[in-house]
Amino acid sequence: MKNIRCYVIDDETDAVALLRDYIESTPGLELCGSAENPLEALDFLTSAQAPDITFVDIDMRQLTGLELAGMVNLYTTVIFTTAFPQYALQAFEKEAFDYLLKPIDRERFLKCIQRVKRKWHRMGSGPAEEKLEYFNIKSEIKGRMVRIRFDEVIFIEGAVNYIQIHTVNGKHMTYLTLKEIMQHLPRKLFTRIHRSFVININYARIIERNQVRLEDGRYLPMGDHYKEQFLKDMDDKLLKSERAS
Structure with missing residues (x-):
């Protein structure tokens, strides 16, 4: 441990x-x-x-x-x-x-x-560790419940009183806000980059200017309010040479 x-x-x-x-x-x-x-x-x-x-x-x-x-x-x-x-x-x-x-x-x-x-x-967990688990949502189809694994989520998009969850297997819409879903996501896996977007950092491929390019080629904007903390979190994982520059 x-x-x-x-x-x-x-x-x-x-x-x-x-x-x-x-x-x-x-x-x-x-x-x-x-x-x-x-x-x-x-x-x-x-x-x-x-x-x-x-x-x-x-x-x-x-x-x-x-x-x-x-x-x-x-x-x-x-x-x-x-x-x-x-x-x-x-x-x-x-x-x-x-x-x-x-x-x-x-x-x-x-x-x-x-x-x-x-x-x-x-x-079955420990400090600074996140188990790959899942959550259930009520989908846009009445009477249907969908199970979604955290590691399958690429990003989540806010749409007023709804969110659209983009996964490796497709999209799912449910009656939740980004603030509500964030309360149930592993904090070391998901981060908010914009008032309308939460991303799984494992799918962030390239970060440049005010955009994040995802593994599937899509670009998402970074909001000024969230940019500083997101870049700091990513910088903590940056490989750096100990040689003087």
């Missing part, structure tokens, strides 16, 4: 330092960053490089942990940390995986990590 990538968000320096120490001294864990301002971490937590686990303090000035969790829990496993036990119910309503009460002792921290590992083992 790969290392579990962890991130810490807390507006108290000492609290960040404690969790950093726990993570860095625990085999199998990898610290990929920390922040005292949750707003500064938001883009990273919703990107293709999002950590496997994010430890989030609930009571923060700029943005509460509960608010942040509602924005990022589709991308990363949220574990709340707080000195206030009365937040427990709200935490689990936000689908938090666990709830660590401050001051956090090492034994409780390690039990939390073991719970994460057991969950992944039951699901």
Whole structure:
């Protein structure tokens, strides 16, 4: 199993330092960053490089942990940390995986990590890994349900209240929006490049100017709002020489 990538968000320096120490001294864990301002971490937590686990303090000035969790829990496993036990119910309503009460002792921290590992083992998955699975949609033909594998989807096109899913085997239209379908797609496989298009990055062949050329030769536009994050995600996979240029 790969290392579990962890991130810490807390507006108290000492609290960040404690969790950093726990993570860095625990085999199998990898610290990929920390922040005292949750707003500064938001883009990273919703990107293709999002950590496997994010430890989030609930009571923060700029943005509460509960608010942040509602924005990022589709991308990363949220574990709340707080000195206030009365937040427990709200935490689990936000689908938090666990709830660590401050001051956090090492034994409780390690039990939390073991719970994460057991969950992944039951699901047959692990950190930074995406299983090739499928989803079902109601097609444009009344009474018909269609099963679509994630790896068969080339791109998805938005059309007002509908989306058209372009796959290697044909097209399917269903009554969903791009925002709704994105909530159910593997984040490391799919990315939005335009207000009307989501692509499977495995089918992106050439990226130039403001367009993406797909494996089948079609070109899709890149919107300015999505371009920077998409190019950053692709640059992370770019092979680079270590020689000085």
